[in-house]
Amino acid sequence: MTDKDLISKYLEGDESALELLIGRYLKPIYSFAYRLVGNSQDAEDISQEVFLKVWKNLKKYNDTKSFKTWIFTITKNTAYDFLRKKKEIVFSDFENDDGENNLEDSPVSLEILPELALIKGEDVAILEEAIKKLPPDYRTVLFLKETGELTFEEIGEIINKPMNTVKSHYRRAILSLRKWFSK
Protein backbone atom coordinates (compact mmCIF):
# COMPACT_ATOMS: atom_id res chain seq x y z
CA MET A 1 0.00 0.00 0.00
CA THR A 2 1.38 3.41 -0.93
CA ASP A 3 1.80 6.29 1.51
CA LYS A 4 -1.16 8.08 -0.04
CA ASP A 5 -3.35 4.99 0.32
CA LEU A 6 -2.48 4.78 4.01
CA ILE A 7 -3.21 8.45 4.52
CA SER A 8 -6.58 8.14 2.76
CA LYS A 9 -7.46 5.10 4.86
CA TYR A 10 -6.53 6.91 8.05
CA LEU A 11 -8.57 9.98 7.13
CA GLU A 12 -11.51 7.66 6.48
CA GLY A 13 -11.18 6.35 10.04
CA ASP A 14 -8.77 3.41 9.89
CA GLU A 15 -6.47 3.98 12.89
CA SER A 16 -4.18 1.08 11.96
CA ALA A 17 -3.22 2.85 8.74
CA LEU A 18 -1.52 5.60 10.75
CA GLU A 19 0.40 3.02 12.77
CA LEU A 20 1.60 1.38 9.54
CA LEU A 21 2.67 4.72 8.10
CA ILE A 22 4.61 5.66 11.22
CA GLY A 23 6.19 2.20 11.35
CA ARG A 24 7.31 2.58 7.73
CA TYR A 25 9.13 5.87 8.33
CA LEU A 26 10.28 5.52 11.92
CA LYS A 27 13.71 4.08 11.19
CA PRO A 28 14.70 6.47 8.36
CA ILE A 29 13.41 9.51 10.27
CA TYR A 30 15.09 8.46 13.52
CA SER A 31 18.34 7.80 11.66
CA PHE A 32 18.20 11.16 9.91
CA ALA A 33 17.49 12.96 13.18
CA TYR A 34 20.31 11.05 14.88
CA ARG A 35 22.77 12.04 12.17
CA LEU A 36 21.83 15.69 12.56
CA VAL A 37 21.82 15.95 16.36
CA GLY A 38 24.34 13.26 17.25
CA ASN A 39 22.68 11.43 20.15
CA SER A 40 19.82 9.00 20.64
CA GLN A 41 17.85 10.87 23.31
CA ASP A 42 17.56 14.01 21.21
CA ALA A 43 16.85 11.94 18.09
CA GLU A 44 13.98 10.25 19.98
CA ASP A 45 12.52 13.60 21.06
CA ILE A 46 12.77 14.97 17.54
CA SER A 47 11.21 11.84 16.03
CA GLN A 48 8.26 12.08 18.44
CA GLU A 49 7.77 15.74 17.58
CA VAL A 50 7.97 15.01 13.86
CA PHE A 51 5.30 12.31 13.90
CA LEU A 52 3.08 14.45 16.11
CA LYS A 53 3.37 17.29 13.57
CA VAL A 54 2.67 14.85 10.73
CA TRP A 55 -0.46 13.58 12.49
CA LYS A 56 -1.70 17.12 13.24
CA ASN A 57 -1.25 18.20 9.63
CA LEU A 58 -2.36 15.10 7.75
CA LYS A 59 -5.64 16.72 6.75
CA LYS A 60 -3.73 19.63 5.24
CA TYR A 61 -1.20 17.41 3.47
CA ASN A 62 -1.14 18.05 -0.27
CA ASP A 63 -1.33 14.59 -1.79
CA THR A 64 -0.02 15.78 -5.16
CA LYS A 65 3.41 16.05 -3.51
CA SER A 66 5.65 13.28 -2.21
CA PHE A 67 4.90 12.28 1.39
CA LYS A 68 8.53 11.20 1.80
CA THR A 69 9.79 14.67 0.88
CA TRP A 70 7.22 16.24 3.20
CA ILE A 71 8.11 14.19 6.24
CA PHE A 72 11.85 14.62 5.72
CA THR A 73 11.31 18.39 5.40
CA ILE A 74 9.48 18.41 8.74
CA THR A 75 12.30 16.38 10.27
CA LYS A 76 14.98 18.69 8.92
CA ASN A 77 13.16 21.80 10.19
CA THR A 78 12.51 20.26 13.60
CA ALA A 79 16.13 19.17 13.98
CA TYR A 80 17.47 22.55 12.85
CA ASP A 81 15.18 24.35 15.34
CA PHE A 82 16.51 22.03 18.02
CA LEU A 83 20.12 22.74 17.06
CA ARG A 84 19.46 26.49 17.03
CA LYS A 85 18.01 26.33 20.53
CA LYS A 86 21.05 24.42 21.72
CA LYS A 87 23.22 26.85 19.73
CA GLU A 88 24.92 23.91 18.16
CA ILE A 89 24.93 25.04 14.55
CA VAL A 90 28.39 23.95 13.56
CA PHE A 91 30.28 25.66 10.84
CA SER A 92 32.87 24.00 8.75
CA ASP A 93 36.36 23.70 10.19
CA PHE A 94 37.63 24.09 6.69
CA GLU A 95 36.52 27.64 6.11
CA ASN A 96 38.96 30.48 6.62
CA ASP A 97 38.15 33.63 8.59
CA ASP A 98 36.48 35.16 5.54
CA GLY A 99 34.08 32.22 5.34
CA GLU A 100 35.70 30.91 2.18
CA ASN A 101 36.34 27.27 1.61
CA ASN A 102 39.31 26.89 -0.73
CA LEU A 103 38.35 23.37 -1.57
CA GLU A 104 35.14 24.35 -3.31
CA ASP A 105 36.83 25.06 -6.59
CA SER A 106 38.52 21.68 -6.71
CA PRO A 107 37.04 19.35 -9.26
CA VAL A 108 35.51 16.26 -7.77
CA SER A 109 33.23 13.61 -9.09
CA LEU A 110 29.92 13.07 -7.45
CA GLU A 111 30.94 9.75 -6.04
CA ILE A 112 31.52 9.01 -2.44
CA LEU A 113 35.12 8.66 -1.36
CA PRO A 114 36.53 5.32 -2.55
CA GLU A 115 38.73 5.42 0.53
CA LEU A 116 35.63 4.80 2.61
CA ALA A 117 35.57 1.23 1.34
CA LEU A 118 38.82 0.62 3.23
CA ILE A 119 38.10 2.24 6.58
CA LYS A 120 37.35 0.04 9.51
CA GLY A 121 37.44 -0.05 13.27
CA GLU A 122 38.20 3.24 14.98
CA ASP A 123 38.49 5.04 11.63
CA VAL A 124 34.75 4.66 11.29
CA ALA A 125 34.32 6.65 14.52
CA ILE A 126 36.75 9.27 13.20
CA LEU A 127 34.74 9.58 10.01
CA GLU A 128 31.51 9.91 12.00
CA GLU A 129 33.10 12.68 14.03
CA ALA A 130 34.19 14.43 10.83
CA ILE A 131 30.65 14.22 9.46
CA LYS A 132 29.32 15.73 12.70
CA LYS A 133 31.56 18.76 12.12
CA LEU A 134 30.00 19.48 8.73
CA PRO A 135 27.38 22.25 8.57
CA PRO A 136 23.83 20.91 8.99
CA ASP A 137 22.90 21.40 5.32
CA TYR A 138 25.99 19.47 4.19
CA ARG A 139 25.18 16.65 6.59
CA THR A 140 21.58 16.65 5.46
CA VAL A 141 22.54 16.36 1.79
CA LEU A 142 25.24 13.77 2.42
CA PHE A 143 23.10 11.55 4.58
CA LEU A 144 19.97 11.73 2.44
CA LYS A 145 21.95 11.05 -0.73
CA GLU A 146 24.11 8.24 0.62
CA THR A 147 21.33 6.31 2.30
CA GLY A 148 19.64 6.31 -1.08
CA GLU A 149 16.47 7.80 0.23
CA LEU A 150 16.13 10.79 -2.07
CA THR A 151 17.32 12.35 -5.32
CA PHE A 152 19.18 15.68 -5.48
CA GLU A 153 15.96 17.29 -6.67
CA GLU A 154 13.98 15.94 -3.71
CA ILE A 155 16.75 16.96 -1.32
CA GLY A 156 16.57 20.45 -2.84
CA GLU A 157 12.86 20.61 -1.96
CA ILE A 158 13.63 19.58 1.60
CA ILE A 159 16.33 22.17 2.23
CA ASN A 160 14.60 24.68 -0.04
CA LYS A 161 17.58 25.21 -2.30
CA PRO A 162 18.16 24.77 -6.04
CA MET A 163 19.47 21.43 -7.24
CA ASN A 164 22.84 22.93 -8.21
CA THR A 165 23.30 24.23 -4.68
CA VAL A 166 22.47 20.76 -3.35
CA LYS A 167 25.10 19.21 -5.61
CA SER A 168 27.54 21.87 -4.49
CA HIS A 169 26.86 21.05 -0.84
CA TYR A 170 27.41 17.38 -1.61
CA ARG A 171 30.68 18.12 -3.38
CA ARG A 172 31.91 20.31 -0.52
CA ALA A 173 30.97 17.69 2.04
CA ILE A 174 33.01 15.07 0.20
CA LEU A 175 35.98 17.40 -0.18
CA SER A 176 35.81 18.26 3.50
CA LEU A 177 35.83 14.62 4.48
CA ARG A 178 38.67 13.86 2.07
CA LYS A 179 40.73 16.66 3.57
CA TRP A 180 39.97 15.36 7.05
CA PHE A 181 41.33 11.97 6.14
CA SER A 182 44.36 13.35 4.44
CA LYS A 183 45.48 15.04 7.69
Add this chain to the structure above:
Amino acid sequence: MDQKHIVFKHIDPPKELLGGILLKIDNQKKKSARIKLFFSSLGVASSLGVFALAFNYAMEVFYQSGAYTYMSILLSDPSFAVSYSSEMALSIAESLPILELAILLFATFAFLESIKYVIENISNLSLKKRLAV
Protein backbone atom coordinates in the same frame (compact mmCIF):
# COMPACT_ATOMS: atom_id res chain seq x y z
CA MET B 1 29.95 -5.88 4.07
CA ASP B 2 30.74 -2.64 2.30
CA GLN B 3 32.38 -0.50 4.99
CA LYS B 4 31.22 2.63 3.23
CA HIS B 5 27.68 1.86 4.17
CA ILE B 6 28.34 1.41 7.88
CA VAL B 7 28.70 5.17 8.25
CA PHE B 8 25.50 5.90 6.38
CA LYS B 9 23.36 2.98 7.44
CA HIS B 10 20.04 3.47 9.15
CA ILE B 11 20.15 3.29 12.92
CA ASP B 12 17.63 1.13 14.73
CA PRO B 13 15.39 3.28 16.94
CA PRO B 14 14.67 2.16 20.52
CA LYS B 15 12.02 -0.56 20.58
CA GLU B 16 9.62 1.47 22.70
CA LEU B 17 9.74 4.54 20.43
CA LEU B 18 6.85 3.51 18.16
CA GLY B 19 4.63 2.81 21.15
CA GLY B 20 5.67 6.11 22.71
CA ILE B 21 4.74 8.03 19.57
CA LEU B 22 1.33 6.36 19.27
CA LEU B 23 0.67 7.02 22.95
CA LYS B 24 1.58 10.69 22.52
CA ILE B 25 -0.79 10.98 19.54
CA ASP B 26 -3.59 9.31 21.52
CA ASN B 27 -3.02 11.67 24.46
CA GLN B 28 -3.07 14.65 22.12
CA LYS B 29 -6.33 13.39 20.55
CA LYS B 30 -7.93 13.06 23.98
CA LYS B 31 -6.77 16.50 25.06
CA SER B 32 -8.14 17.98 21.85
CA ALA B 33 -11.40 16.03 22.28
CA ARG B 34 -11.79 17.33 25.87
CA ILE B 35 -11.45 20.92 24.70
CA LYS B 36 -13.82 20.35 21.80
CA LEU B 37 -16.29 18.59 24.10
CA PHE B 38 -16.33 21.57 26.42
CA PHE B 39 -17.04 24.03 23.62
CA SER B 40 -19.46 21.73 21.84
CA SER B 41 -21.39 21.28 25.10
CA LEU B 42 -21.68 25.04 25.27
CA GLY B 43 -22.84 24.89 21.66
CA VAL B 44 -25.53 22.32 22.52
CA ALA B 45 -26.76 24.42 25.41
CA SER B 46 -26.95 27.60 23.35
CA SER B 47 -28.47 25.89 20.30
CA LEU B 48 -31.07 24.29 22.59
CA GLY B 49 -31.92 27.72 23.89
CA VAL B 50 -32.20 29.11 20.37
CA PHE B 51 -34.30 26.11 19.35
CA ALA B 52 -36.68 26.64 22.27
CA LEU B 53 -37.03 30.33 21.45
CA ALA B 54 -37.51 29.66 17.74
CA PHE B 55 -40.05 26.93 18.49
CA ASN B 56 -42.08 29.15 20.85
CA TYR B 57 -42.03 32.04 18.42
CA ALA B 58 -42.96 29.86 15.45
CA MET B 59 -45.87 28.34 17.37
CA GLU B 60 -47.07 31.77 18.51
CA VAL B 61 -47.02 33.10 14.95
CA PHE B 62 -48.60 29.91 13.64
CA TYR B 63 -51.50 30.08 16.11
CA GLN B 64 -52.14 33.66 15.08
CA SER B 65 -51.98 32.89 11.37
CA GLY B 66 -54.75 31.94 9.01
CA ALA B 67 -53.05 28.61 8.44
CA TYR B 68 -54.02 27.52 11.96
CA THR B 69 -57.64 28.48 11.34
CA TYR B 70 -57.77 26.56 8.09
CA MET B 71 -56.12 23.52 9.62
CA SER B 72 -58.65 23.60 12.49
CA ILE B 73 -61.44 23.54 9.92
CA LEU B 74 -59.71 20.66 8.15
CA LEU B 75 -59.67 18.64 11.34
CA SER B 76 -63.13 19.54 12.58
CA ASP B 77 -65.03 19.25 9.29
CA PRO B 78 -63.17 16.98 6.87
CA SER B 79 -66.04 16.89 4.36
CA PHE B 80 -65.93 20.66 4.01
CA ALA B 81 -62.17 20.47 3.57
CA VAL B 82 -62.53 17.84 0.85
CA SER B 83 -65.07 19.95 -1.03
CA TYR B 84 -62.89 23.02 -0.98
CA SER B 85 -59.56 21.22 -0.90
CA SER B 86 -57.74 23.27 -3.55
CA GLU B 87 -58.90 26.61 -2.14
CA MET B 88 -57.99 25.49 1.36
CA ALA B 89 -54.57 24.24 0.27
CA LEU B 90 -53.82 27.60 -1.35
CA SER B 91 -55.05 29.49 1.68
CA ILE B 92 -52.95 27.40 4.05
CA ALA B 93 -49.86 27.84 1.86
CA GLU B 94 -50.39 31.62 1.67
CA SER B 95 -50.82 32.08 5.38
CA LEU B 96 -48.09 29.78 6.64
CA PRO B 97 -45.42 31.66 8.63
CA ILE B 98 -42.66 30.59 6.24
CA LEU B 99 -39.90 32.72 7.69
CA GLU B 100 -40.56 31.61 11.24
CA LEU B 101 -40.73 27.96 10.20
CA ALA B 102 -37.44 28.33 8.28
CA ILE B 103 -35.80 29.79 11.38
CA LEU B 104 -37.17 26.88 13.43
CA LEU B 105 -35.82 24.39 10.89
CA PHE B 106 -32.39 26.02 10.97
CA ALA B 107 -32.36 26.03 14.79
CA THR B 108 -33.33 22.34 14.78
CA PHE B 109 -30.55 21.53 12.34
CA ALA B 110 -28.00 23.47 14.42
CA PHE B 111 -29.11 21.69 17.58
CA LEU B 112 -28.83 18.24 15.95
CA GLU B 113 -25.39 19.06 14.49
CA SER B 114 -24.12 20.19 17.89
CA ILE B 115 -25.40 16.95 19.45
CA LYS B 116 -23.61 14.96 16.74
CA TYR B 117 -20.40 16.90 17.42
CA VAL B 118 -20.64 16.18 21.14
CA ILE B 119 -21.15 12.46 20.47
CA GLU B 120 -18.10 12.40 18.17
CA ASN B 121 -15.94 14.02 20.83
CA ILE B 122 -17.17 11.64 23.50
CA SER B 123 -16.26 8.68 21.27
CA ASN B 124 -12.78 10.21 20.68
CA LEU B 125 -12.32 10.50 24.42
CA SER B 126 -13.18 6.88 24.95
CA LEU B 127 -10.45 5.70 22.53
CA LYS B 128 -8.49 2.92 24.09
CA LYS B 129 -4.76 3.47 24.40
CA ARG B 130 -2.86 1.37 21.92
CA LEU B 131 0.70 0.42 22.39
CA ALA B 132 2.75 -1.19 19.66
CA VAL B 133 3.90 -4.66 20.65
